[in-house]
Amino acid sequence: MKKARKIPLSGLAAVLSLGLMALAGGQAVGFDAPEEVTLDQMADLYEPVEFDHAAHIELTEENCAVCHHHTTGETPVQARCLHCHATPQPAESVACADCHPQNRYAASYLRAMTAAPYRYHTDIVGLKGAYHRLCLACHQEEGAPTGCQECHARTERGDRRFHAGAYAPAQRPQAAHH
Amino acid sequence: MKKVSRRSLLKAGLAGGVAAGLAGRPASARATASFGGYPESMGVLVDLTRCIGCRSCEAACNAEQHLPEPDLPFDDTSVFEEKRRTTERAYTVVNRYETPAAEHPLYRKIQCNHCNEPACLSSCFVNAYRKTPEGAVIYDPTVCVGCRTCMVACPFYVPAYAYSSATNPVIKKCIFCYDTRLRYGRPPACVEACPQEALTFGRRQDLIKMGHERIRNHPGRYVDHIYGETEVGGTAWMYLSSVPFDQVGFDTDLGTAPIISYVKEFLTIVPMVLTIWPALFVGFHLLATRKENARDKEKKS
Amino acid sequence: MRAAVANGKLGPGEAVQAGEAARWTLREKLLLGLSGRQYLALVFRNPVNWVLACIFAVGVPVIVGRFVFGLGWATHGSYDYPWGLFLAWGLFTMVPLSASGFMLGTTVEVFGRTDFKPIERLALLNGLLGYFFAVVYLQVDLGQPWRLIYPMFVSLGPAAVLFLVAWHVATYLSVQIAEVSPAFFEWIGWQRGKQVVRSMILGLTIAGIILSTLHQGALGALFTYAPGKVHPLWYSAPFQWFHFFISSIFAGLSMLIVVSSLCKRFMTWRCDERFLGSLDRLTIGLAKGSSLALATYLVVKIIGVAHDGDWLYLATGWGQYFLFELFVGVIVPLALFTRAIRHDRAGLARVAAWIAVAGIALNRINTALVAFNWKLYQEVPHWREVVIVATIYALYFVVYRFILYRWPILYEWREGQEEPCMTLSRSSTGG
Numbered sequence: 001m002k003k004a005r006k007i008p009l010s011g012l013a014a015v016l017s018l019g020l021m022a023l024a025g026g027q028a029v030g031f032d033a034p035e036e037v038t039l040d041q042m043a044d045l046y047e048p049v050e051f052d053h054a055a056h057i058e059l060t061e062e063n064c065a066v067c068h069h070h071t072t073g074e075t076p077v078q079a080r081c082l083h084c085h086a087t088p089q090p091a092e093s094v095a096c097a098d099c100h101p102q103n104r105y106a107a108s109y110l111r112a113m114t115a116a117p118y119r120y121h122t123d124i125v126g127l128k129g130a131y132h133r134l135c136l137a138c139h140q141e142e143g144a145p146t147g148c149q150e151c152h153a154r155t156e157r158g159d160r161r162f163h164a165g166a167y168a169p170a171q172r173p174q175a176a177h178h
Numbered sequence: 179m180k181k182v183s184r185r186s187l188l189k190a191g192l193a194g195g196v197a198a199g200l201a202g203r204p205a206s207a208r209a210t211a212s213f214g215g216y217p218e219s220m221g222v223l224v225d226l227t228r229c230i231g232c233r234s235c236e237a238a239c240n241a242e243q244h245l246p247e248p249d250l251p252f253d254d255t256s257v258f259e260e261k262r263r264t265t266e267r268a269y270t271v272v273n274r275y276e277t278p279a280a281e282h283p284l285y286r287k288i289q290c291n292h293c294n295e296p297a298c299l300s301s302c303f304v305n306a307y308r309k310t311p312e313g314a315v316i317y318d319p320t321v322c323v324g325c326r327t328c329m330v331a332c333p334f335y336v337p338a339y340a341y342s343s344a345t346n347p348v349i350k351k352c353i354f355c356y357d358t359r360l361r362y363g364r365p366p367a368c369v370e371a372c373p374q375e376a377l378t379f380g381r382r383q384d385l386i387k388m389g390h391e392r393i394r395n396h397p398g399r400y401v402d403h404i405y406g407e408t409e410v411g412g413t414a415w416m417y418l419s420s421v422p423f424d425q426v427g428f429d430t431d432l433g434t435a436p437i438i439s440y441v442k443e444f445l446t447i448v449p450m451v452l453t454i455w456p457a458l459f460v461g462f463h464l465l466a467t468r469k470e471n472a473r474d475k476e477k478k479s
Numbered sequence: 480m481r482a483a484v485a486n487g488k489l490g491p492g493e494a495v496q497a498g499e500a501a502r503w504t505l506r507e508k509l510l511l512g513l514s515g516r517q518y519l520a521l522v523f524r525n526p527v528n529w530v531l532a533c534i535f536a537v538g539v540p541v542i543v544g545r546f547v548f549g550l551g552w553a554t555h556g557s558y559d560y561p562w563g564l565f566l567a568w569g570l571f572t573m574v575p576l577s578a579s580g581f582m583l584g585t586t587v588e589v590f591g592r593t594d595f596k597p598i599e600r601l602a603l604l605n606g607l608l609g610y611f612f613a614v615v616y617l618q619v620d621l622g623q624p625w626r627l628i629y630p631m632f633v634s635l636g637p638a639a640v641l642f643l644v645a646w647h648v649a650t651y652l653s654v655q656i657a658e659v660s661p662a663f664f665e666w667i668g669w670q671r672g673k674q675v676v677r678s679m680i681l682g683l684t685i686a687g688i689i690l691s692t693l694h695q696g697a698l699g700a701l702f703t704y705a706p707g708k709v710h711p712l713w714y715s716a717p718f719q720w721f722h723f724f725i726s727s728i729f730a731g732l733s734m735l736i737v738v739s740s741l742c743k744r745f746m747t748w749r750c751d752e753r754f755l756g757s758l759d760r761l762t763i764g765l766a767k768g769s770s771l772a773l774a775t776y777l778v779v780k781i782i783g784v785a786h787d788g789d790w791l792y793l794a795t796g797w798g799q800y801f802l803f804e805l806f807v808g809v810i811v812p813l814a815l816f817t818r819a820i821r822h823d824r825a826g827l828a829r830v831a832a833w834i835a836v837a838g839i840a841l842n843r844i845n846t847a848l849v850a851f852n853w854k855l856y857q858e859v860p861h862w863r864e865v866v867i868v869a870t871i872y873a874l875y876f877v878v879y880r881f882i883l884y885r886w887p888i889l890y891e892w893r894e895g896q897e898e899p900c901m902t903l904s905r906s907s908t909g910g
Contacts, residue, residue: 042373080395105365105379114384123388129375136230136374148232148253148373162237164251265558301704303645304629305636321634324622326561327641331704339622341556344549347622429854432707440716441640444700447720448643448693455689459589463681467591 033057041102041128045158049151059142067134068094084120100130215294219313220360221382221414222369223389224287226426227399228376231258231272231285238371239270239289242355261427264288266338269352270368279421286426287377289368290315290336290352291406292414297437298328298337298349306349312361313382313414314354322348333410333432354414382414389418411436508666511884531873538870541863542619550622553863560851560858562620564868567847569616571698572840573609574648575723578731580606580655581684581691582768588684597754598761600662600888601742602735607655608882609734610648612875619867640700647694654687665892666885692724699723702846710850712792712801715783725779728772730839732765733812736832742889749883751890759825766828769835770816777809797853804845808838 033053040048056067064072070081073090092098101109104126113122125133139146148154159165237252239245246267250257258274265271270289277284296315299307304321307328324347329337340347355366364370365379378385389404405423406416409432417428424430464471510518522528545553554563583602586592618624630636630645657676664673676683699719702709706716715722742750743758784790792798815831818824848858883889 104375105369107363110380110384114381122384123378123391125375128373132373133228133375146230161241162252163240163248164253168251169247169249263558297704301639301641303636303639303642304626304634305639306634318634321626321629322623323626323629325641326622327639327701327704329558329561330701330708333705333707335559338558339550339556339561341551341554342549344547344552347549429707437704437706440703440706441700443717444640444696444703444720445638447696451689451692455692456685459585459685459688460681463589463591463685466589470591 039131039152041131042152044155045161046148046152046154064094066138071099096130097127100125100127102127104129215382215412215414216309216311216313217383219294219311219382219414220354220379221292221313221385221416222366223378223380223385223404224415224417225376225378225392226284226286226417226419228374229272229285229287230374230376231255231274231283232373233257233272234371234373235287235368235377236268236270236272238367239352240268242358242367243269245269258283262288264290264336264338264351266340266342266350269338269350273427275421275426277421277425279425284419284421284426286417286428287368288334288336288427289415290354291334291416292352292354293410293436294412294414295410295436295438297331297333297410300436300438300441301327301331303327310356310361312354312356314356314360316353316356317349317351319348324348331437333429333437382412382416385416389416392418408434410434411439508885531877534870534873538866538873541866542870545619545863545867550620553861553867555858555861555864557858559855560848562847562851563858564844564848564860564864565616565620567844568840568868569620569871570613571843571847573613573616574698575695575727575730575839575843576734576836577606577609577613578691578695578727579603579609579735580658580731581651581687582728582731583735584658584684584687586768588680589688594757595761595764597757597891598735598739598765600659601739601883602731603655603658604662604879604882604886604888605735605738606731607652607659608875608879610652610655612871612878614648614652615871615874616868619871640697640704644694644697644701647690647697651687651690651694654683654690657683658687662886662888662892665887691727695727696720696724705851707854708852709846710792710797710801710853711787711789712784712797713846713850715787717786718779718783721779722776722783725772725776726839726842729769729776729812729835732769732772733832733835733839736762736765736769736829737836740829740832742883746883746889749889753891754889762825762828763820763823766816766819766825766831769832770813770820773809773813773816773835777805777813780805780809797850800845800849804838804841808835808841812838 035052035054037051037053038048039051057064060066063074063077065074065077068074069078070076070085070088071091071094073088076082076085076088101124103109104124113119113124135151136146138144145151154162154165156166160167163169233252233255236248240248240252248268258272261273262268262271270287272285272287275284275286292309292313292315294309296307296309298317299309299315302317303325304323306317306319306321307315308317309315324339326339326349328349329335329339337349337351340350354360355364359366369377369379378388380388386404386407389407393400393402393404399420400418401420401422403423404416404418405428406413411434417423419426419428422430506512506514513521541553550556554565557563579602583595583599586595587599618627621627626633630642631649636642657679660676661673664670664676697720699722702714703716703719706714739758739762743755747755784793793802812831812835815827815834819826819828819831848860852858
């Protein structure tokens with residue numbers, strides 16, 4: 001498993017840094033892990049997030065399974081995963097987007113999820129959901145930033161969408177009716 | 179006797195009674211108690227344990243439906259200080275609930291639940307509403323008279339009314355983004371905007387299975403109920419919650435019968451009155467006036 | 480205004496002298512045979528007209544405002560209480576109070592009780608005007624009144640209860656116009672029209688019974704759409720239509736007692752002997768009908784509570800209020816009616832009728848507004864809403880009075896005497 005891996009975290013996302021061979025010790029990170037990853041799932045409303053992968057590897061004490069489940073070959077964190085993944089093999093790909101689809105609601109995807117017989121994982125969150133649920137849950141627990149704009153600043157388009165910033169409604173008395 | 183035939187009987191009776199030409203109604207509008215929804219209809223599963231109250235869905239709805247500018251920005255959390263409902267200017271709102279059972283506040287998104295057998299549809303006397311096979315409850319504002327019976331009938335207090343308009347006030351409510359998205363197989367704008375995937379879009383039947391799986395796979399996280407699976411005949415939008423539903427603003431007394439089933443008791447008597455009354459009262463008349471008639475005859479002869 | 484006539488300040492006789500023309504004239508028909516100046520003097524002398532003028536002075540601009548600025552201006556524009564006072568009073572109360580038309584139509588034409596003839600026309604007119612103004616109230620309440628015909632011809636929703644209400648009220652209104660038209664034809668002197676209507680009267684009456692049974696019931700059934708919203712004590716899916724229908728019977732009869740007693744008191748000059756002489760007896764007859772309906776209603780109300788298993792609610796505050804409504808609106812008038820019948824006291828029956836009318840209003844407003852959204856908050860109507868309701872009621876009063884003064888409702892048109900004779904006969908003509 002020494003092959004250099006790309007981690008295409010999103011359609012446009014490029015892995016900024018490859019081939020960090022030796023992150024301080026630990027076999028778990030014994031393969032190429034990017035140092036930084038650009039997350040730009042919502043790039044129209046928010047600036048892309050420069051995700052400091054390296055820092056989070058440290059924060060998780062190099063337990064990749066905290067975020068990558070069983071795909072890196074480590075024992076999953078959640079008990080219910082152990083039924084099948086008690087002794088996991090490293091997967092072909094550890095990239096989030098390989099399992100968590102960007103287009104979660106594409107008709108073809110929805111059909112594939114339910115049409116395949118015996119399929120267990122029919123309730124996989126999309127890529128954006130995966131990021132937010134994973135990141136936010138941990139950030140809340142660890143007291144890390146949780147505000148939307150603490151991770152990604154809104155773009156001008158985003159301000160317009162939220163009627164905020166330069167597009168905030170003029171202060172006015174409450175509408176009279178109802 | 180099946181409900182369907184009762185309904186058609188009613189229609190026939192009405193037609194006879196008022197000599198109204200019967201406009202054919204789309205099969206979709208024939209809501210009966212036995213109608214469990216279109217098999218392929220889509221829905222959304224709202225997972226309250228995932229919602230963080232960011233109001234992205236509200237902002238997305240506002241943009242998608244070209245609604246008026248809100249009073250406060252969509253990132254303003256002061257709106258949570260009061261419980262809001264859907265209005266003519268907001269087809270979806272998120273409310274915050276502090277509950278004793280949960281550590282964190284819970285947020286609940288409100289919008290049209292898109293019932294399998296919509297009360298609004300069955301109460302509308304201009305047939306403005308339609309339940310599409312995709313699952314949306316849509317309406318034609320160009321025929322809306324403004325009687326607001328659908329607002330009375332909706333058990334979820336969803337339809338709002340454009341009270342502010344003097345010239346063209348009509349009903350205003352969520353249409354599941356039918357025109358711009360759902361009919362093309364795409365999820366509504368709110369679902370797409372949700373960062374947490376608290377809203378899961380899919381076939382209603384799949385979502386029900388998914389919901390029960392989530393409950394099963396996360397012992398202790400959820401109340402063992404999908405709100406909307408059976409309520410008032412089932413809804414396309416359904417909810418999972420970590421606390422009892424009545425603590426987060428849901429009406430848990432609605433029962434499983436569609437609203438129309440409460441009205442059927444009256445609808446059933448309509449054809450009977452229409453057909454029996456004339457003969458009955460002509461009979462009364464003949465009985466009551468038979469002496470006079472006899473007298474009249476005598477006079478003549 | 481005609482109170483002045485009744486008070487003898489300007490009696491019918493005076494008017495008769497004033498009305499010299501023995502022909503069909505505007506003056507005869509519209510000014511009661513008075514000259515324009517005399518008529519105006521009468522109008523200004525009557526304090527009731529001053530009250531009416533005040534109501535119109537405030538109310539008409541508010542009504543105009545409602546159509547210019549929309550419902551949100553005239554009402555609270557509540558999303559939770561889509562129906563306010565316009566419908567609670569204007570539709571849900573006015574319609575049962577107008578059931579007199581079909582009740583008396585049935586009594587006289589179907590059951591052949593010709594002894595009720597003297598009051599039949601008043602009953603029919605009360606029905607017609609009540610329905611007509613219910614539609615006026617509805618038009619104020621509808622967001623787009625100009626689309627009123629949509630459910631009839633443009634986009635039909637025949638499975639909706641309101642569809643039935645719309646069609647039945649519209650058809651019944653036509654039936655009532657036909658039923659009342661003989662009085663109008665006599666007034667304008669068109670005998671032919673009267674004969675045509677006479678020949679259809681049994682059919683019209685039976686159509687009236689059918690339509691009334693259904694739409695009186697349908698008004699109740701409208702609330703069955705809101706099982707979770709109307710308090711269980713005021714809600715009963717199987718019985719709601721029956722509650723509304725049965726209560727409309729005593730509502731209509733009681734309203735007729737009220738109106739006829741007002742006519743006797745304030746419009747004596749317009750009533751003929753046939754009406755005045757039989758009114759006490761007829762009042763007792765109407766009281767009998769009312770008390771039967773009241774008793775039935777009371778029983779079915781209790782059955783409704785029992786059937787739905789709402790006993791426990793009676794112990795709550797809502798239960799007290801429900802019992803209050805039932806006591807004041809049903810039991811008290813029932814007791815008074817019974818007493819009035821036993822002792823043949825028409826006066827007491829009139830008191831009972833007033834209470835029964837108030838009781839019906841209480842019940843309908845309770846169902847539509849007070850017990851509605853009992854789990855939410857209580858909506859209190861906007862003052863403009865109240866003003867509009869009062870203004871339209873004042874208009875109803877004015878139209879009602881205008882017709883009673885002129886058409887042969889309270890007096891019998893003398894066949895064979897052509898219209899001009901109106902001015903020659905003291906008793907039967909409006910001086």
